Amino acid sequence: MEPPKRKELTVEDYINGVLAGDRALLARAITLIESHSERHRPIATEVLNGIIPQTGKSIRIGITGVPGAGKSTLIEALGTMLCDKGHRVAVLAVDPSSQLTKGSILGDKTRMEELSRNKNAYVRPSPSSGTLGGVTRRSRETLLLCEAAGFDVIIVETVGVGQSEAVVRSMVDCFLVLMLTGAGDELQGIKKGVMEMADAIFINKADGPNRQVALKTKAEYNRLLHFLPQATEGWETKAYTVSALTGEGISEMWDVIYSFFQFSKENGIFEERREKQALEWFYAVIEDELKLWFFQQDDIKQQLPLLMEQMRKGEVVPTVAASQLLTTFTNGLEKRKEEG
Ligand SMILES: Nc1nc2c(ncn2[C@@H]2O[C@H](COP(=O)(O)OP(=O)(O)OP(=O)(O)O)[C@@H](O)[C@H]2O)c(=O)[nH]1
Ligand SMILES: [Mg+2]
Structure with missing residues (x-):
């Protein structure tokens, strides 16, 4: 647990602290990247960009x-x-x-x-x-x-x-x-x-x-x-x-x-494996974020309960239900594009 009212650190504070091997600052940097708060994410991203060469x-x-x-x-x-x-x-x-x-x-x-x-x-x-x-x-x-x-x-x-x-x-x-x-x-x-x-x-x-x-x-x-x-x-x-x-x-x-x-x-297995792992990580994040974004759309949220019910009762084939939702999603994208 972080004690309250601690001085907010700047991106530079985090980067310099971590690179200096300061364990207290490392702990705070980890708390930052673990945070679920939207406010923390951009700072966390900058910190990660700053430390990646090391x-x-x-x-x-x-x-x-x-x-x-x-x-x-x-x-x-x-x-x-x-x-x-x-x-x-x-x-x-x-x-x-x-x-x-x-x-x-x-x-x-x-x-x-x-x-x-x-x-x-x-x-x-x-x-x-x-x-x-x-x-x-x-x-x-x-x-x-x-x-x-x-x-x-x-x-x-x-x-x-x-x-x-x-x-x-x-x-x-x-x-x-x-x-x-x-x-x-x-x-x-x-x-x-x-x-x-x-x-x-x-x-x-x-x-x-x-x-x-x-x-x-x-x-x-x-x-x-x-x-x-x-x-x-x-x-x-x-x-x-x-x-x-x-x-x-x-x-x-x-x-x-x-x-x-x-x-x-x-x-060469070492390097090869690390490269593969970096790509896996990348694809996993894209998949997670896309999925999250998809299910957050209002028209998806609206349509989903009925489809779920129909699937439970065996009234609709899951592939058909999925493609219906995907169509709704792409139509939504088109509509937003037209609206500018
Ligand atoms: N005799 C003996 N006991 C051990 C040895 N290693 C661990 N123990 C005992 O086994 C128990 C479990 O050890 P942990 O290190 O907590 O096991 P763990 O795999 O980390 O357990 P979880 O984190 O709960 O999954 C403890 O009581 C340890 O003291 C060993 O080499 N010999
Ligand atoms: Mg353990």
Whole structure:
């Protein structure tokens, strides 16, 4: 929450603050781009235009896994290790359900406490409301702001239960799936599609009595992975064990991520993927905005309820209903053009 009556910042204040790596100003810039207020959007756009030349220079990592898999604990351990090595680490969350769950991920203050206090780290919870599209837009922009602020490793956490994994996949360079032991073939609620997106799989909580089982689970996943198509062409996705609690395997985890980064840089996959992701982002925004604009038109709003009713009753074919509405829309455009 922002305290009231804070001095309004100018576009230059935001840009200079972010570029200087000032975490307080970065936080305010993110609040600005997350704002739903129409008044803030033009300023946010100018800030984004101002920082864009300083973006793109980080390693972007996505981490998914079922609730309780240990994502936050692992990110804290990995992030702390990286800060000790001299990196600057930003952690974001993408949680489209957070409106309902009041931000389950990163919502709990006890999580990533150590990392949050580290002066080389910045931990930002998921934007708290909106559709998946809205949360995605804000998270992508937040990622750019963090890069402009000099964070060279960006980790995006998302809970592996919905569609948000695909969205996170579309904003990172390297995508990791966190698993638990005793998975067998049932994949613990993680869909096969998510496994197919993984550049590496980490079996977490490989500690204490669980360690041996974890090693067995790792072997099972490695067998299974042979049958899946490669998530990144030419890169063999493998399973590893790790313990976020004891720290065992964290350093090796970074080695895997870094080799992936080098591999994808060397053969052009890195750049290619980023270009593709920029276009995807662009098209997604156009689609969202067009859809919004379409359904805001008075004549559409007028016609829609009757058509919905007819479709519900099976009286009209949805394609026919859609083309009726589209005709109404284009006629409306023509009319407005004539009226000047
Ligand atoms: N034994 C053991 N426990 C762990 C390990 N990693 C996490 N935990 C515990 O597992 C629980 C869940 O950890 P979180 O890091 O909150 O899991 P998460 O995946 O972020 O959960 P959500 O954000 O709710 O989806 C906590 O009680 C952790 O202490 C580990 O490596 N070993
Ligand atoms: Mg978490």
